Amino acid sequence: MYGTLRDDLAGRLVEVREAGLYKTEHVMTTPQGAHVDVEGRELLNLCANNYLGLASHPAMVEAAHEALDRWGYGMASVRFICGTQALHRELEQRLSSFLGTDDTILFSSCYDANGGLFEALFDEQDAVISDQLNHASIIDGIRLCKARRLRYANGDMDELEARLEESADARYRLIATDGVFSMDGYLAQLDSICDLAERHNALVMVDDSHAVGVLGPGGRGTPEHHDVVERIDILTGTLGKAIGGASGGYVAGRREIVELLRQRARPYLFSNSIPPPVAGASLRALELIESSHELRDRLRENTAHFRSRMTELGFDVLPGEHPIVPVMVGDEVAAARLSAKLVELGVYAVSFSFPVVPRGTARIRTQMSAAHTREDLDFAVDRFAEAREAVAV
């Protein structure tokens, strides 16, 4: 039987390659960090979500070792059978106090958090109104739910209001948005979104994966940045970016929402608890974030420095303050050549093009980290200038 499927799959793989969409995984032989060895070459890494540099931070490695020794390696259970240690409850409580929510429920990933959320809370009587550029996990989570689906153009508050008016007959309406849109580094206008939600009696859900630990005076993310913490009903996020970069996600929010998710969210009920070393190190990450501004300050300074030097050199950098710094190229082929040249020159920076971003808006997406030094960033800027000369874009 496999023969026919095999031929079909081989054909589809050729199509992926011919469309230039084939993803090759480059094998690293070092821990994640500012400098990594990739296939035998040392590169300055500008493409990790390692915003605070915690992925291999000595304090994190130590905390993971300690948790491993104290709590063991794995749980071999979902949470409600025999997979809840005091450590898991402590992490949930710590996230709630950090984020300023009633309660928090952990998932294996933010993908699973978003995958389980909508279906558990809403049905055909309800409507979910989603920003067009929301993360794939929000889109998939909404598809699993029977609620009516409405979309608005990225950040378009007039269109959001029109969608709210159109869905006035629904029992409940939820506005769902990323806190930060990952291809542009743009922030959702949470203050306007909350105003509209209040005016139209809707709920608000924010996926803050790219902002938790990063934005806001205390690193609490976009709700803190926009001063709307109490006005957000549901906040999802990942432990796989700034908060240590391992894995795990959560839904934080109103007490009854979290309580119902423990009863009904399928990825929570049917998938394993997060491993103790990850839970223990995540607690350490929150301690580091809450006890000091240092990493956030360094990240902010690095971001400002790189943005201003690149702009001085005439690169078209999308405006903003987020450590996602997209360097716009436009043409798909030129962006790919620029990225290849950068890698050749020792800078790991990846190009994104259609269909991930609109046609003609190809870009090199760089991401700053607190683990970068000023010298690292100056090196990156110089290599950008050199690569631009070499490939004439």
Ligand SMILES: *Cc1c(COP(=O)(O)O)cnc(C)c1O
């Ligand atoms: C990275 C990301 C996710 C996925 O997080 P995981 O924990 O890796 O599954 C979900 N939503 C957004 C907005 C993200 O940026």
